[in-house]
Amino acid sequence: MEVFYYIMFFVMGSVLASFYCVVGTRLSEGKSLIKPGSHCIACNHLLKWYELIPIFSFLFLRGKCRYCQEKIPIHTFLCEIATGVLFVISYAVFGFSYSLWVALILTSLMILIFVSDFNYMIILDSPLVISGILLFILKLSYYDLEYALLGIRDGVIMFLFMLLIGFIGAKVFKREALGGGDIKLAFIMGLSLNLEYALMALVLSTFLALPYAVISLITKSNHEVPFGPFLIAATWIVFFYLEKFSYILQLFY
Ligand SMILES: [Zn+2]
Structure with a gap:
């Protein structure tokens, strides 16, 4: 079976x-x-x-x-x-289980973002909106309204945090450092992982993106690096290894 x-x-x-x-x-x-x-x-x-x-x-x-x-x-x-x-x-x-459906949503979103962001430097709105709605419904049906709203809160915090990083980045580097799609994706990170894990995924994503950024800096004339694929890949990894990452989290308490 x-x-x-x-x-x-x-x-x-x-x-x-x-x-x-x-x-x-x-x-x-x-x-x-x-x-x-x-x-x-x-x-x-x-x-x-x-x-x-x-x-x-x-x-x-x-x-x-x-x-x-x-x-x-x-x-x-x-x-x-x-x-x-x-x-x-x-x-x-x-x-x-609840985690299976979240895993399938994150996997789907990851594939879509890989296709659109690596090829076109675009993160489409519709997959983000659909993922957000599905995640909210999942939280409602497996847990309760309070848990679902906590997810929304963490999503909003991540969104605002990335907005701030993007704003500072733009001031420092004098050009757009984070795309609007990356900032909207941060909402899904907060919603699916909750705040602490979403922040860990954010840190992990910069490590994942670093080798790619270095290589494209050397080999490509266009130095634009899509960040979305690394954000969603890091989210995926943290979600699948939540227990491992909870050990890291305990070090901070
Ligand atoms: Zn043909």
Whole structure:
């Protein structure tokens, strides 16, 4: 039976991932989500339903478009596998519980932000809003209104804190240091992790971003570093290792 759930969560993750890739790409480019239907980005040929099955279509087609033989970008395929695996891990770690649904939301948000922020330097509003609403509903249904409102409070504190950092950063560096998307994402960090853990995730994210920032400083002419992927990755890590991080937290009390 357990195997059935593993397969179910893998399929769910990979199907959602192919949707997230479409959302992350199309909305970032200001295009419609619905029209045109999924098509080859080289020859615009509309894809049939059996060419839209996550993971398998890419394997059947051997990574090429059937009509123009152009290579299909491999990152969607990899993203579908990665999301499937992360969904399975979420279930394996948390079982059916409040934490599982939070884990799935954070994983989804992470994939979406990776797609839109690394490629377009954009964090879309709609995934943040939807995640926020879902997290609030989860807190309400598994706990109570008070707990849900505490989450909102921590989200607002994180939001204001990041706003302040962004403001100081802009004064010091004389240019925008934090994007609006990063600041809104901080609200989700506070809401999902609560304040202390969200602050730890913030610290962790700067460590995660540092190697990338150094490399892009050396190799790229454009020194802009998207911070969103590191913020959400750190949030994900802290959430999955909450117990480990609670040891660190105890050192401060
Ligand atoms: Zn094609």
